[in-house]
Amino acid sequence: MIRCHRLSPALPILPPPAPRLLSSRITLPSSMAAHDAHSHSSPPLLRSYVLDRRGSPFRALLYCKMVFLSVPLGCWYSVKVETLDCIQLVSGAVVVTNSSPIEKLKDGLLSVPSQEVVAELGGGEHESTVSITVVGASGDLAKKKIFPALFALYYEGCLPEHFTIYGYARSKMTDGELRHMVSKTLTCRIDKRANCNEKMEEFLKRCFYHTGQYDSQEHFVALDKKLKEHEGGRLSNRLFYLSIPPNIFVDAVKCASSSASSLSGWTRVIVEKPFGRDSKTSAALTNSLKHYLEEDQIFRIDHYLGKELVENLSVLRFSNLIFEPLWSRQYIQNVQFIFSEDFGTEGRGGYFDHYGIIRDIMQNHLLQILALFAMETPVSLDAEDIRNEKVKVLRSMRPIQLEDVVIGQYKGTTTKGGVTYPSYTDDKTVPKDSLTPTFAAAALFIDNARWDGVPFLMKAGKALHTRSAEIRVQFRHVPGNLYNRNSGGTNLDRTTNELVIRVQPDEGIYLKINNKVPGLGMRLDQSHLNLLYSARYSKEIPDAYERLLLDAIEGERRLFIRSDELDAAWALFTPLLKEIEEKKMIPELYPYGSRGPVGAHYLAAKHNVQWGDF
Ligand SMILES: NC(=O)C1=CN([C@@H]2O[C@H](COP(=O)(O)OP(=O)(O)OC[C@H]3O[C@@H](n4cnc5c(N)ncnc54)[C@H](OP(=O)(O)O)[C@@H]3O)[C@@H](O)[C@H]2O)C=CC1
Ligand SMILES: O=C1O[C@H](COP(=O)(O)O)[C@@H](O)[C@H](O)[C@H]1O
Numbered sequence: 001m002i003r004c005h006r007l008s009p010a011l012p013i014l015p016p017p018a019p020r021l022l023s024s025r026i027t028l029p030s031s032m033a034a035h036d037a038h039s040h041s042s043p044p045l046l047r048s049y050v051l052d053r054r055g056s057p058f059r060a061l062l063y064c065k066m067v068f069l070s071v072p073l074g075c076w077y078s079v080k081v082e083t084l085d086c087i088q089l090v091s092g093a094v095v096v097t098n099s100s101p102i103e104k105l106k107d108g109l110l111s112v113p114s115q116e117v118v119a120e121l122g123g124g125e126h127e128s129t130v131s132i133t134v135v136g137a138s139g140d141l142a143k144k145k146i147f148p149a150l151f152a153l154y155y156e157g158c159l160p161e162h163f164t165i166y167g168y169a170r171s172k173m174t175d176g177e178l179r180h181m182v183s184k185t186l187t188c189r190i191d192k193r194a195n196c197n198e199k200m201e202e203f204l205k206r207c208f209y210h211t212g213q214y215d216s217q218e219h220f221v222a223l224d225k226k227l228k229e230h231e232g233g234r235l236s237n238r239l240f241y242l243s244i245p246p247n248i249f250v251d252a253v254k255c256a257s258s259s260a261s262s263l264s265g266w267t268r269v270i271v272e273k274p275f276g277r278d279s280k281t282s283a284a285l286t287n288s289l290k291h292y293l294e295e296d297q298i299f300r301i302d303h304y305l306g307k308e309l310v311e312n313l314s315v316l317r318f319s320n321l322i323f324e325p326l327w328s329r330q331y332i333q334n335v336q337f338i339f340s341e342d343f344g345t346e347g348r349g350g351y352f353d354h355y356g357i358i359r360d361i362m363q364n365h366l367l368q369i370l371a372l373f374a375m376e377t378p379v380s381l382d383a384e385d386i387r388n389e390k391v392k393v394l395r396s397m398r399p400i401q402l403e404d405v406v407i408g409q410y411k412g413t414t415t416k417g418g419v420t421y422p423s424y425t426d427d428k429t430v431p432k433d434s435l436t437p438t439f440a441a442a443a444l445f446i447d448n449a450r451w452d453g454v455p456f457l458m459k460a461g462k463a464l465h466t467r468s469a470e471i472r473v474q475f476r477h478v479p480g481n482l483y484n485r486n487s488g489g490t491n492l493d494r495t496t497n498e499l500v501i502r503v504q505p506d507e508g509i510y511l512k513i514n515n516k517v518p519g520l521g522m523r524l525d526q527s528h529l530n531l532l533y534s535a536r537y538s539k540e541i542p543d544a545y546e547r548l549l550l551d552a553i554e555g556e557r558r559l560f561i562r563s564d565e566l567d568a569a570w571a572l573f574t575p576l577l578k579e580i581e582e583k584k585m586i587p588e589l590y591p592y593g594s595r596g597p598v599g600a601h602y603l604a605a606k607h608n609v610q611w612g613d614f
Contacts, residue, residue: 004158004550128235128265129162130553131227135252136244137167137209140347141272143181145303146241147207148188149545154203155190158550164230167209168223178209189540214244215251220259227260237265239552245351246274250288257292270299270552273364274355275561278577279570286563299552300561304365304469305372306544306551308533309503311559313372313471314386316501316509323499324377326475327450333496334455334609335373336472337366344410344463344592345438349427356436358407358580361460363573367394368561369471369503370456374446383557387565394568398445400576404606406599407580408439409587410463413594421463421592437580437587438462441600443607444572455607459600463592469503472612483514483524495526498612507533507541 132150134142153159167178183200190196210226212219227238240256242249253269261267271289276282289298304310317323326332339361345352352360368390375389412423424430424438439461446456475497484491498512508531515527533541551559561569579585588597595614604611 004153004156127162128160128237129164129231130160130237130239131164131166131231131262132239132241132549132553133166133168133223133227133256133260134241134243135168135214135256136242137178138169138171138173138181139243141243142167142241143185144187145543145545146243146549147182148186148190149543149549151182151186151200151203152188152190152543152546153550154206155193155196155199156546158546159553162231162234163206164227165207166223166227167207168212170211170213172211173209175208179204179207182207188543188546214248215255217255217259220255224260235264236262237553238262238267239270240268241270241272241549243272246272246276246285249285250292253289253292266297266555268297268299268552268555269293270301270549272301274359275300275364275566276570277355277359278574279567280574282566282570286566290563295563296557298560298563299548299557300563300566301548302364302368302559302561303544303548304503305368305559305561306546306548307469307503308541308544309501309507309509310369310372311547312509313369313501317373318377329450329452329454331475332454333474333476334457334607335370336457336459336470336474336609336612337369338458338472338611338613339366339460339469340464340466340596340613341462342464342467342593344422344424345427345430346422349424350429352438353430353434353436357438357440357460357462358442358573358577362440362442362458363569366458366460367569367572370444370458371565373471374451374456376450381558383560386558387562391562391564391568393446393448394565394572396446396448396451397572398447400442400444400572402576402579402583402585404443404603405576405580406439406441406597406603407437407585407587408461408590408597408599409434409436410438410461410592411589413591415593423592424463435584435587439464439587439590439596439600441596441603442576443603455609457604457607457609457611459596459611461590461596465593465595468505468613470613471501471503473499473501474609474612475499483522500612 134146136142137147147165150159150165167173173181183204186196186200190199193199208226208230210219210223212223227236238261240252240260242252244252249271253271256269257267269289276285317327371390371393375386375393378385378389409424412421412426414420424436425432425434430436441457441459444456444458445451446454477496495512495514497514500508500510500512502508502510510528510530510532512526512528514524517523517525548559551557588599590597600611
């Protein structure tokens with residue numbers, strides 16, 4: 001039985017986006033008019049179809065003759081099947097033709113089941129299956145995040161009934177060794193649950209391994225063969241998670257696309273950051289990927305978008321009357337996006353030195369949050385509507401000035417207790433004279449009517465005193481505040497309201513307000529209206545990778561980055577990065593475990609702001 005929280009009857013299931021044509025070469029016959037998307041009643045024409053709700057939680061597979069439709073539940077289409085030769089609905093995209101067979105839309109990409117494949121579909125034709133291939137399965141991210149997230153999804157009943165997981169990498173491993181590795185590196189929230197071992201056993205039986213090179217068509221053909229065996233003639237959907245270094249993304253995509261794409265269902269590819277180092281390299285990566293994939297097959301992951309409190313940002317703003325009217329320069333003095341880690345780059349120095357903190361955290365995670373925070377109200381919750389608004393706000397951003405940026409690098413320290421912490425450059429994979437910033441603070445501006453003049457401050461650093469990620473919204477002071485005259489010493493112009501969205505740890509939202517201290521006198525202090533998630537909700541918070549993997553399986557693109565968003569993000573940061581690197585800007589050193597360089601305070605002060613985390 002499916003227990004996935006997404007299917008809870010208490011939760012409204014939103015109607016899916018309207019189907020969209022993939023190519024102008026394809027026309028929808030007039031007989032295929034969308035029925036009422038909100039209606040759950042079956043139009044007469046579809047009654048004879050076989051409806052299978054087991055394959056994937058939100059997808060029903062309708063099968064007839066040569067017709068395959070994979071449509072979201074709750075959405076019915078009126079189709080005159082007799083007049084159509086082939087139909088393939090791929091994740092909301094409709095492919096319909098009156099001539100058979102459907103021509104290939106793009107080489108090796110979207111193909112329609114051949115007669116042979118259709119014939120092969122024998123007994124299992126009413127069922128779909130999802131095959132998830134973790135490319136780079138021997139690596140750090142796969143062990144730390146991807147397998148644990150897949151297991152958590154399995155445990156929660158969120159994976160379809162028929163699924164197979166394949167690990168793919170060059171390292172030689174047997175299925176047994178992969179299973180051992182996965183079970184030993186389980187670091188997910190489920191591992192403390194009572195029947196975790198039992199569920200793990202079941203899960204591991206669905207995990208397999210295939211050794212192969214990332215640029216070998218032959219090895220991907222062999223993988224395809226194995227996937228087919230597991231798929232057993234069901235309609236197959238395939239998800240490839242590229243958990244490999246970026247220099248081999250394109251090789252792997254090329255092979256996966258041309259030798260291991262699904263012939264009957266969808267094929268999607270999750271791509272991990274870094275998406276290039278600048279505008280040029282990012283565009284080159286996008287172009288290469290688009291050679292083998294359609295944009296809507298590419299799921300560019302930014303795992304911060306999968307974090308619960310980031311996902312909640314729009315809910316907070318758009319579903320509470322009290323916030324949206326305040327969301328502008330009229331009431332907000334500044335907004336701060338703060339990321340800090342209490343550990344250095346140990347173990348990842350080689351990667352990090354090539355990127356630095358601005359590319360590693362600011363250009364993606366913090367900027368994505370900023371875009372969600374500052375965008376205009378989208379037309380709907382549809383992925384394209386949201387992403388359109390994000391792109392607009394990113395394009396409205398003023399070029400970042402070097403004077404509005406502070407960079408730092410951590411240096412080793414020895415604590416009073418005698419514990420020694422290394423300098424960034426102590427890492428053997430980092431050049432001794434590296435100027436790569438491990439800390440940066442910046443002031444950004446959005447040149448539009450809503451945000452004109454409001455500083456959006458970002459601060460990100462490694463090896464700081466604490467691990468946290470938060471959004472701080474500092475409101476303007478109350479004009480002519482009556483209590484300034486009689487506040488018992490509190491300077492109300494300094495203690496303005498502040499809304500804090502704590503993304504991690506101890507997820508929560510609190511609003512700082514000025515309040516009367518109880519008693520006969522009139523003394524004010526600043527208190528918190530506090531929503532601490534652990535106190536309010538008994539449910540554990542899913543890991544970001546769980547949400548994003550499930551979204552990718554369900555074809556929900558809202559939390560993935562579209563190529564024009566990526567272009568806009570790089571357009572903002574590339575000139576700054578170029579200037580920093582060309583001028584060989586020297587980072588300010590700060591001690592490991594400290595609060596970062598003092599320059600960050602001068603930067604804030606320059607914009608009449610105080611960092612809220614002090
Ligand atoms: N680790 C993390 O916390 C995060 C990682 N990422 C991104 O996710 C992706 C995977 O990260 P991570 O798991 O740390 O990466 P790894 O360096 O651990 O690489 C993953 C696998 O790729 C193969 N590989 C490594 N280097 C090469 C190479 N030069 N040529 C061919 N194959 C190679 C190895 O497998 P084998 O030798 O068996 O083929 C390795 O196990 C990267 O793009 C990274 O930037 C993003 C956010 C966080
Ligand atoms: O993408 C990255 O994120 C991690 C921080 O992720 P979190 O979910 O643990 O906050 C960061 O350590 C890493 O450098 C960066 O590449």
